[in-house]
Amino acid sequence: NAGVTQTPKFQVLKTGQSMTLQCAQDMNHNSMYWYRQDPGMGLRLIYYSASEGTTDKGEVPNGYNVSRLNKREFSLRLESAAPSQTSVYFCASSKKLPGLAGGFGGELFFGEGSRLTVL
Amino acid sequence: SQQGEEDPQALSIQEGENATMNCSYKTSINNLQWYRQNSGRGLVHLILIRSNEREKHSGRLRVTLDTSKKSSSLLITASRAADTASYFCATDLNTGTASKLTFGTGTRLQVTL
Numbered sequence: 299n300a301g302v303t304q305t306p307k308f309q310v311l312k313t314g315q316s317m318t319l320q321c322a323q324d325m326n327h328n329s330m331y332w333y334r335q336d337p338g339m340g341l342r343l344i345y346y347s348a349s350e351g352t353t354d355k356g357e358v359p360n361g362y363n364v365s366r367l368n369k370r371e372f373s374l375r376l377e378s379a380a381p382s383q384t385s386v387y388f389c390a391s392s393k394k395l396p397g398l399a400g401g402f403g404g405e406l407f408f409g410e411g412s413r414l415t416v417l
Numbered sequence: 418s419q420q421g422e423e424d425p426q427a428l429s430i431q432e433g434e435n436a437t438m439n440c441s442y443k444t445s446i447n448n449l450q451w452y453r454q455n456s457g458r459g460l461v462h463l464i465l466i467r468s469n470e471r472e473k474h475s476g477r478l479r480v481t482l483d484t485s486k487k488s489s490s491l492l493i494t495a496s497r498a499a500d501t502a503s504y505f506c507a508t509d510l511n512t513g514t515a516s517k518l519t520f521g522t523g524t525r526l527q528v529t530l
Contacts, residue, residue: 302459333520340421340505341460341520356517388459405450406507406518408459 300324304389304409311379311416319374319412321389329392330372331356331406332364334385341388347372379416387412421449421506421521429527436493438524440506441486447509449482450518451491454503463491463504496528 302323311317323330328349333341333356343356347366361383363375372391376383390406424439440449448467452460466473466482466489473480479492493500503525507518 338522340522343517343519346517357519390460405462405465406452406460408461410459411457 302389302391302407302409304387304412306412307410308413309415311376311414313380313416315379316375316377317379317414318376319387319389319414320371321373321409322371323391323407324370325391325393325407326369327391327393327407328369329394330366331390331392332362332372332374333388333390334358335388335411336385344374381416383414384416385414387414421508421519423504423506423521423524425524426522427525427527429529430496432496432498432528432530434496436496436500436526436528438491438504438526440489440491440521442489442506442508443487444510446484449489450507450509451478451480451489452505452507452520454505454523456502460505493526496526498528498530500526501528502526
C-alpha cells in the first residue's frame with residue numbers, strides 16, 4: 299500500500315500565482331489534514347476534514363482553501379501565493395478508533411511532504 | 418500558539434546511551450502522541466499514551482505522562498545511529514471532532530558512533 303501520497307514534491311511559484319497540492323490516501327481513513335512545517339515552529343494545522351463532505355479551519359487557514367473531493371482525496375489550494383507561504387506542507391490521514399472520545403484522537407499517517415517556495 | 422514544547426531542542430549522544438526528551442503542554446488533553454521525523458521525510462507515529470495512563474512501552478521506547486504537571490517524557494534506550502531524527506510530541510485536545518493534534522517544536526537527536 300502507498301499510504302498517503304502527495305503531489306508535487308517540490309514547487310516554485312512567483313508571488314500571486316495559484317496552485318493546488320494534491321493528497322490521496324488508500325487506507326480508507328475518515329479524516330484528513332493539511333499541516334505546514336516551518337523552521338522552529340513545529341507543525342501547524344491549516345485545514346482538516348473530519349469525514350467526507352466536511353472541512354474545517356485549523357490554526358493557520360488564511361490564504362488557503364481546501365476540497366475534500368471524496369473519501370480518498372483532500373486538496374489544498376493557494377489562490378494567490380505569498381512569500382510567507384514558503385514552507386513544507388504535509389498531508390495526513392487518521393482513522394476512527396474505538397475507545398477514544400468520538401472515535402477520534404488516533405494516530406496520524408503522514409505523506410512525505412511538498413516543499414513550496416514562493417518568490 | 419504551540420500547545421507542546423519539547424526540551425531540549427537538540428541532543429547529541431553516543432550510540433548505546435539513553436536519550437530522554439521532555440514535552441510540556443498547557444491545557445488538558447485527551448491523549449499525547451510522539452512522532453519521529455527523519456530529515457526530509459514525513460512524520461512517523463511512535464506511540465500514543467492516553468490521559469488516564471502513566472507509562473507505556475514499545476520496544477526500546479518508554480513514554481511517561483504526568484497530567485498534574487502537564488508533561489511527558491520519551492526515553493529511547495540503547496540508542497543507535499539510526500535513531501538520529503527529530504522527535505515531536507503532539508497533544509489531542511479532544512474537541513469531539515477529528516484528531517486535531519497540536520505539535521511541539523521538536524527535539525533534534527543526533528546519535529554518533
